[in-house]
Amino acid sequence: MAFFKIIYISLFVFFLSLVQEKSSYKQNHPLTPEGEIENYLNKSIHFVKIDLDSALYYANKSHKLLEDFPSGSKKFNLYKNLGTIYLERGNYTTSMEYFFEAKDIAASALLLEPKNQDYMENQLDILIQLGVAYIYQSNYDEAIIYFNDAMLYLDENKIEDQKVVSSIKIKIYNNTAVVFLQKQEFDKALDYYKKARHINAEIGNQTTEATLANNIGICYLEKKDYDLSLFFFEQSLKIREELGDKRGVAQCYNNIGKNHALTNNYAKAKEYFEKALQLGREIGNTESIINSLQSLTTLFEKTQNYQEAYETSREWTQLKDSLFNRETVKRIAQIEMNHKFEAQKELYQLELKRREVEKDKAKLTYLTIGGSLVFLLSIAVLLIFLQKSKLKNMRLFKEKLELKHLNTTLEKEKLKKELDFKNRELTTKMMYLLKKNELMQTLSNKLSTLKKTAISANQKAIQEMVVEINSKKDKDVWAEFETHFTAVHPDFYAILNEQFPNLTPNERKLCAFLKLNMNSKEISAITFQSINSITVSRTRLRKKLNIIGDDTSLSNFLNNI
Template sequence: MRIHTYAILLLLLSIFPLKLLAQNNAQSSVVDQINLGVKYLSEKEYIKSIEELIEAKEIALRNEWYAQAFNATINIGTNYFLMLDYGEAFRYYLKAYEIAIKHLGKSQEMAVVNNIGILYVEEKDLPKAKESFFKAYEIAKDLDDNEIIGTYGINLALVLNKMGELDQAEKYIEEALPILKIRSNVLLLAKIAKAENLFLREQYVQAERLALDILPQINNLSLINEGATVNDKITLLLLISKIYEKQKQFKKAQKYVLMARAAQLNIEERIESYGSLADLYGETNEFHKAMAYKDSVLLATDSLYAIKNMALFKSEKVKFQIQNYQNELLESKKLLKQEKQFFYTLIFSVILIMGFLLWIYKNNSLKHKQRKRIVELELAKEKSDHLLIEEKHREKVAMELLEKERLKNELDIKNRELTAKAMYLASRNELIEEVVQSLSINTQITTNTPLKNQVNDLKKHLKKDTQWDSFFVHFEELNQGFLDRLRSQHPKLTPNDIRFLTFLYMNLSNKEIASLLNITPESCRKRKERISKKMNVPEGLPLHAYLSAI
């Protein structure tokens, strides 16, 4: 039973052309040539395909177009694979692998490793096939592509089934089944691998149930390549036949082998079917049919050897033609090299002549440049004098600005001192207010008239503080004209309003202003809103910003 049906499908899928964005006309031509080679490959015209692909590969490598070079090289290997020349296929796959490692990425490396695994399967070297498929699987894991992980996991499981490592195979099958739901064909192949695993574990009833459940699904599957469906169906039919053979149900086993043989188109697959039929007819004592199928095995084997020999002859013929082509290409390169040397000599001569003419031109124009330089120096002197005058004017303006800045800084320093004094007064008043409140709630003081009178004096002191008069005089000296402008623009403001606005202009907080005026912060906030409405301050504009603009 072939264990790599889907692995072969993957290799065939890799021959379809990449959709490459051509960087220029030459690159686009190479892409078209690769597509033509792939078309010949799909039509089994291997010689034409290889000729086109090798020429495209050489051009791509020469121009360092590595994606195109990789695509051409891996398809050359596929040509040789389909011509049964596995050695030559392996050689080109290794070249493609080298390009992928040096210049491309993990996706290309993974595709080549998978194809190499298929070659090992064809050569019956299952340990090497396992190693290659496992490497492709690990790269798919790194790329975190669930579809590819599941697909390569099934390839690996099929090889492990064949090698008898059933527990490992089951692990990869169970991992792949949940992530292959959108790929109907691969999911069915995973189920076939599962049925084969059950069969190899001698769990014939479960294997039979699963295999018979899969068969109608394969018959109804029309969304994938028909060849892949047929291959999967043949694999499943042969598996069902072996299950019935192990259960001694030889007639049923014969039925499914005959169904498989009817669907098989190539001789290699029929050899296995003929061998199974010979054994089954021997079990039912139908020796004449058994002998007939034994003869069919021999005839099919001879035919297969003849086909392989013819394929190898064609392969050698292709190699000879390619060698001739490479020799012609080498001669063409030599001729091109000679043409390039002539071209470089011609360019060098032209450069020498142009250099001599340029020297004459420069010599003649040097005197003109000197005269022009004298005129430029005279103009530069006049410009320099003009710039000197402008520089003196800018220095004068700068000095005026510096003086203004100095005065502004002095004003800022005095304002900061005034603000500090206001903060001190606010802090002192707040402390006095706290003392008054503390004394007011003391029952001993409320009953002591002299002490009560002193507390009332403190309260009056909070309302009348002579130091405030000097504070506002100092404020008016520092901010000359502010209060006059404020009264002129808003004549309806009361002295208390102006006093409140003075504190706000100094950027004091509500709490600080409340402490200075001996009121609550809430009263301070309400007074601020009332004064804003009285002054018709635009809605959304802070009162402090409005005052700063006056």
């Protein structure tokens, strides 16, 4: 015994010396104003999930010190924290004021430094927090707008730290799922929770894992899969107990209680609801208290414990109404005084109403049958009208198609006539060129004959004239032909070069002649090549154009280009 006393005294002296040393250190190393602000703010954030009164106390101390400092990150963090505290306490008006103050600070900072990573994270954080605040007020459409804005901002701006990006995406997915959960769109909610959980598996954040497990449990609870919902609630509860998250533990107690109530295990349900209520009061979390009281009220009504149901209902109603309108407290108190009397009165009136319902039941049946017949008749008339309208629209559509087809046919015929006319015009011009060539050839021949009988002094001049006529003849014929041909078929050469880039200039000329359905003799007259040479060139061209067999003629092939 003496040995244990010595140990206790030694431990006491040791701890006392530590406290004194710590106190001495603080006296010798006082915190700067910025350090004090940071210290109080960190304490406030720590107590948010444990004790809201303590959280508010330290936040106010930090707020008092911050009054003399310019707006910046510390004020942003403080206002966001104060908004969260008042949100948890159920004072939505004050909460939103602080959140919007924080949003203005974040926006102002981004105007000065748009690429600052901390400021960008602050902007995302406050958008998500505002969405959460609207969820608390059951304004789900507004909440979704803020979550969508946060995701859009995240997509449009580059956050370098991928862990931060993952964490923000988890928050957005989780809170979006909460909205769908409240709207009773459970499959959509589960999809978003699973996306968030998949990302969190890489990060390993236990707080987030507990939140997601709890929310997934709620989805399965609503889907009436009670075994699976209980599994996720207990998984979340275990993590939150290890983390010391009292607010989260109270939430899990409430959900486990609901799970037991729905499986008719009322004793277990009551145990968990009361544990949740006690813990909610301990930490001062209004939302948790309301949920517990509401659940207990429902449970007491099911078990016909009307006295306790009345007590919990009264407290629940008072708290719930106070969240939205503090000025109605007196009126609520008066309503609550009359509640018991009204409840008893309703019990007496139930039997009378039941009898009235029985009397009205037959009448309602006839009215229902009559209404159903009128409804079916209206549907039939509507269907007939819709069918007639559909047939009329189909007829009009068919007539429109026929008219369009007719216009297209006429347009094609017009274009074909125009093309035939231009081809005939081009052929006429070609015949003119042929005659012109023949004339020049005749002139050349006569000059050659004249050269033989001419004196020596004139023979040289006559020969030069023959050479010039021959060279000019070939060049002018092709140039004139190409000018007229391009005017009629402007895209022919471009398409030909694109499909068959390896053709020589002479082969491209040959293609142009063949497109006009000119025969070898006519081509020979223009090019001054022999018919045999033209035939060989045509054979070579067929190979280059990959024309196999005799079924397709060169002219038909080229006319399709």
